[in-house]
Amino acid sequence: MTPFALGQRWLSGSENNLGLGTVTAFDSRTVTLHFPASDETRIYAIAQAPLTRIQFNKGEALKHKEGWQGKVVDIQTMNGLNFYLVENPQGSQIIVQENDISPLISFSSAKDRLFSAQLDRSHHFALRYRTLKHQQAQFQSPLRGLRGIRAGLIPHQLHIAAEVGNRVNPRVLLADEVGLGKTIEAGMILQNQLFAEKVQRVLVIVPESLQHQWLVEMLRRFNLHFSLFDEERCADFADTEENPFISESLIICALDWLVNSPKRAQQALEAGFDCLIVDEAHHLVWSETAPSCAYLCVEQLANKIPSVLLLTATPEQLGQESHFARLRLLDPERFFDYAAFQKEQQHYQPVADAVQSLLMDKPLNEAEKNHIATLLKEQHLDPLFESLASSNTEIQQKARQTLVENLIDRHGTSRVLFRNTRQGVKGFPQRIYHPIRLTAENGTQTEEAKTQWLLDFLKTQRDKKIFVICQRAQTAIYLEQYLREKEGIRAAVFHENMSIIERDRAAAYFADGENGAQVLLSSSIGSEGRNFQFSDTLVLFDLPQNPDLLEQCIGRLDRIGQLQDVQIYVPYVEKSADEVLARWYHEGLNAFEQTAPMGMTLFEQFTEALQKVRSNLTALSDLDNLIADTKQARETLKIALEQGRDRLLELNSNGGEQAKHLANAIAAQDNEAELVNFALNLFDIIGLEQEDLGENSLVLTPTGTMLIPDFPGLKEEGVTVTFDRPLALAREELEFLTWDHPMIRQGIDLIASGDLGKAAMALLINKQLPAGTLLLELIYIVETQSPKGLQLNRFLPPTPIRLLLDNKGNNLAEQVAFDTLHSKLKPLGRDIANKMVKMARPTLEQLFALGEKQIRPLAQASINQAQTLAEQSLSAEINRLQALQKVNKNIRQSEIEILTAQRNQSLEALAKATWRLDSLRVIVTNKE
Template sequence: MSDFIQGQRWLADGEPELGLGMVQGTDARTVTLYFPAVDDERCYALRQPPLTRIRFERGEEFQRRDQRKAEVKAVHDLNGLHVYETLDGEMVPETELADTLDRNSPLTRLMTGQTDHPNWFNFRAALNAGHQAIWSAHLNGLLGTRSALLPHQLYVAKQATERTRVRALLSDEVGLGKTIEAGLIINRLLQQGRASRVLIAVPDALQAQWLVELVRRFSLHCEFYQSEDHDFGMGQVHLIPHRLLNDIEEMPWITAQEWDVLVVDEAHHLSLDDAEVLDDTESWVALARKTPHLLLLTATPEQLGQEAHFQRLQLLDASRFTRFEDYQADESHFIELSSVATALYNDDIDDALLDRLASLGIEWHNDSRRALADVLDRHGPGRVVYRNTRRGVSGFFPREVHTHPAESEAQRQQWLVDWLKANRTEKVLLITQTAEVAQELSHHLWHDHGLESTAFHEGLNLIERDRAAAHFAKDEDGAQVLVCSEIGGEGRNFQFSHHLVLWDLPHHPDVLEQRIGRLDRIGQDQTIHIHLPFLPDGPDAVRLRWYHDVLGCIETLQPAAGAIHERFADTWFANPDDSALTTEVRQSLDELNRELESGRDVMLELNSCRQPEADELAIQVAELEQNTAENVVEMAANLLNLHFETLDDGIFELIPSDNMMIPVIPGIPEGGAVITFDRQRALVREDVLFVSWEHPLIVGFMDILSGTQLGQASVALLETKQVPAGQVLLEVQWQIAIPPRLAHALKPYLNHNLLRTLTLEGGTADLSSALTEASLAPQIKTLPVKMVRKLIQSAKERIPPIYDVGLGHAKAQFDVAVADARREHEAASDAKIERTRYLASVNPLVNEQDVVKAEMQAEMQRQAWDDVELQPVGVRMILCAPPGTV
């Protein structure tokens, strides 16, 4: 034990709450310390006192009594006292240190006996390894979604987020998952730390749909706007109706907040001219311009005309889309290129095509894919607009309409009962306009006819809706029919059902398509049968003629149906038997469809899902998911005292206990939850949470480890004959710490951000390769707390030299890891700059300014590597003893 000198600062092992003690004096047997933080004085025996001397090393930060902080440049000894030379050139004796110690390094915790169960060490390593694997694969933010791994959705999300500022128009056709793409982009920005505040504006009728999608698919719990008392300052994600964006009273409250991401669904419903009624600084347009990341969603980007579409593009990037006339000229050029792109895509090569490629400056390498990529690079809007269509995405099945005329309401209901009884193995979705009709019909089917039916309507809360949907989804003992109000046409997808009963018809073809879209989606594997029971003299008979016979929008998706409906519906319904009018409507429908088809941007569609990159991306995510977080959750359950039990194959229950180490389970409802780590099971069972490496549960565990000292220090026993009894092994985990503001850019290039050293007392070698974590973990044993403290006391003088040996090895590993990562990052940055420079030479919407931005960004990131640091995050002292010792 070091000699005690008056004025020295020591920490009481096991009682860090006393703060930093100061030596007052000694006698023959004891030393007296005064603890100013608690105004208490303690005496300790000179022989093995439970005390640890505090010494700050070069580069560490300390706090003075006047609360000022300083960084250590050098440490000097003066008559037994430490004197710290700061970067400012001041000399600070240890007597001037603050009385409370804000230093909980792993080594300090070990030396002072603040240890945890050894398994915490393994837990920290496993959690960090799984987390880093996702970053290293450049796939962070793409794994946590409860949805099928569809290449076009993953590709859009990854491509959009490759740019520093994500400003994009998502315009996929109905049924292709624009909401999922937007959610993936939001999730990726949040996971990468590039955003923390998100504002989502949607049509009033779609608020429930978005709420469900955010919670169930992305585990994003949002602040749901319901009244003018809404607090826009709290929470991360806010979900509001469109009308607020043009509300003179509400917009000042919205614009007063800082937002990182603005998402506007059905963006074509919001006229950019409406903003003029507001003060310019408080309009939604002004908000969109100043928000770093902007997503506009619309399935009909040019529905209101090309000029309105240009205005939205200008909102996304005013520096690129400057004049409408220039945009029109560029679009004409892109449409000319569409034939070239189509021929290359279909591998339809002839001399004329080769001549056209040569005129574009594209070399032919006998490779259609390479040439196609070169052609697509010339498409400017493809860097801002994404549009996937059913032509380019496989997996859609035909629709068949079955009409069932009935003379009365009773006859309609009898048809339904008879059909359900004759087709008991079929799952049937029935949609009607009101909750009252849905409840009455479901009650009638079950109580009067014994048909397993469940109701789904806006009168139920989210949990009740989940239960209804889950009951319908179950193969055995589940409901045969789910009777929904209009809300059933929004937010839930039932691709496993192949029969849709439309009990009534909505007033707009877009709503009709929403209803059919619950079944007609990617994932559907059979023909969709649409049943229409109606009264021949009722209003639905006329609507059926309008939708089926005139617009033809029940059996097929009609992009022009909405616009034609708004133009002719009132006139036609007033004169449904006017054959001339019907002919005019059909001609207008055909003409508009031809216009849409002729204006169809094949280049844009191919650019929105480039192959084979998109398919390879989905394969990479699937392969990465093979290593699930199940082991980590099981370890956490054991360490935190949670109940984790297997319910079924791949299905688990995670519920809190009375003696948990933490107040709540992060990302899990208060009463617990049923979870799975398998994506396919999660897609079938909507009542089961899908826990990926990006689920809030796993992120919460990461926060627990980073925000507390759990697992930083532990002691274990290794029974072995190969090491002399009483020798100490010191295992240390070291983290490569990156500045948070650029972690998303640098972290993917590190193969490992957690390093490990294992050193033996008296030795100089690093044994971490010879004794891996996997091989060491089963061999070590825990020790009683009292024995741990005695071991620490007896080994206190021996630990620092072993630690210093490990630190030397860690620095060597750190230098190699950072050098490799830096080299890989610089190569990627150079490639990105060259790519941007090439695009500037062929793409009218990429210019020299983009090259300069790419170069500046690369240089800023290069300099950030200088600020990367090595930090210890966990230390485990392992006592070696002969077998049978414990």
């Protein structure tokens, strides 16, 4: 006898997206269904039809096709059709025929999917549970938002990112020396804040020449997709009244463009950004009487946008007044009087001297003790001073550490200024300068002499990766052709006229150790933002025209992460203007072999004399005098800079041992088996094709049978990935997978928010249990609904709680571990599983009711624990800031007020936390 009748409602197990279908025709072999929601018709062979009859029970909610929803009171069946007595929202009882049920019905709850025969495989359920556990762990990890960067794990960078990233509306100045990674620090802070959902809309303002550098850095290192805004982009909105800055959340634009277009500046001001980043902020000219237009433009934005990061030169390079101007952008209420600021800074110099004695394990003299006592006047310091004189080394060191930590907390600008120096960070390689003095004979031009030298040089360096920087793109293009045609030398070209994808390919070709290019020929502009630490040989085919540009070029190789000494070759023709410049750079500034933070100051001081010598090459004695004067001025500046070093600030900026522990913790998670196993299992079950390439990399390719058609980050042509950080740094075309990578994070979100694995059934072979014994595995989620900015996932992320009920309702979850049970389960055929569910429904309903009773105390315990943790954590931070505010003016009252409000809102939201059944697995036993 056929189970079908005209007008019945059935669901397609293979095409849930069609909605609820209606039987329109059937015979002995086939059945035809029309799906009104999608206006599709399907004909199925009755013997293999993937169809489930949809019937409602008393007490269940039923949705009418007119949109209202009611509760089923009674059911009558006539000629194979169900007629439901339903209580509507007005309280009236009306009869609803099957044909009147909404076709948009969906069965997304675990119970609905179980009883509507939408069963997944047992290993889908296992993937879902493990995904939920990983999601919980990642939300609570202190490393979240820090470990996903494609860069080396540099302690001082991680320290700054963690310290600033955890603040509410941070407003700081990043003023590290060149080569220490200010852009990376800003990106890490931003990523930390984005992960914590403290910010959503970001505006990055940079010099026009650095726009692509930022775009590339944010995408390549952080997987952050920024948009470049200029007048052409905004002109697309000319026919609308829409503010173009509202169309994207992450925007990069040029400072000059905003300054020269008051309309665009006003639109940016009104666009509701919550984070502002300004690079090269030392170029914002300010004085008390005449601030520049650029400064005023940024000031307007900084006054309105809550979070501000300024990337700038070191305070020593800026000068005190310019440094004060940057601080004034961050906190105009605190930094309003330049004279008072100067006086305050002078007060800290003796304290910095005392700190230097503490750090070098020297005894403190009376003057140093008095300075420390003045700053820490609220503390009784005699016991600490006595401990410094103890013969017990451990007691002595503990006292030194306590004093230094207390001084850091009270330092004038330590919360708003971070500045690391190469001298403080250490670990940099040597720079070795090789001047190549060429002779232009028989009418040979300068370019020809340098080109021939380069060809001969490359022939002797076949096993080296050589990075060559030219001034112009045309030179790089010409050299590539010349080297290829003359000697078959493989070279990649890199310049500003190439697209980002073309530059990516060129960089990958250069990075390839086996079949890649021997040399990368780059224009000076084209190389901005790209670092090639795997190369240790730099050829400056054309000399940069000022010390800052020279440092940027050398900085492509001489950066944190460079493992070899950097060899710098500078070819120039004798008695040329380039020889004058090379000698002045080397003998006057020592700019090739050391960084020269005072380089631009000296360049501005001596530029007129330098140009005079370069244009009159017959008076080389003038060059010797110029070099001597430059060296003397450099030594004077160097002494002043060294005396002015704020070691207390440096200590606060580099993070010390705590920063090293942070780097080690992240390194321990790189390439960990737990991440690799989860990711490969996720990709396998989703249906991605995986090809192991060896060398810790594999290719992921989409297939036509994927459970999720559009998997995040997966391109149509596939993507090559690695879990290995060093390999990802060497080969930029690889995606570096960590727990923070979008493919992993969004993969977790897809599983956790989707239906895959919500309901499953499996067979357990166990000779000790009677055949047909039922076990019900229930996964509940404890969660809270709250504004994103509260970050309640720190305290109560979506938390899975597992119950394993036997047929008497006993919870066996503690005795039977998930992985142990899962490893013993076998699959059940869909038809058999569906029949068993129907037969066991009364028993299962009883177990569901028992599960609801048993989950309550377990869920409440999780909620109580989260409330306690939130109270302790947030109150401790508020109390710390309130205590510091009494001795450090840089603690903003607004920061304390925001934290206090967040604590109250957090505790209120946690008190309203709820739990729900997320997924289930029915297990039936058999003897064999």
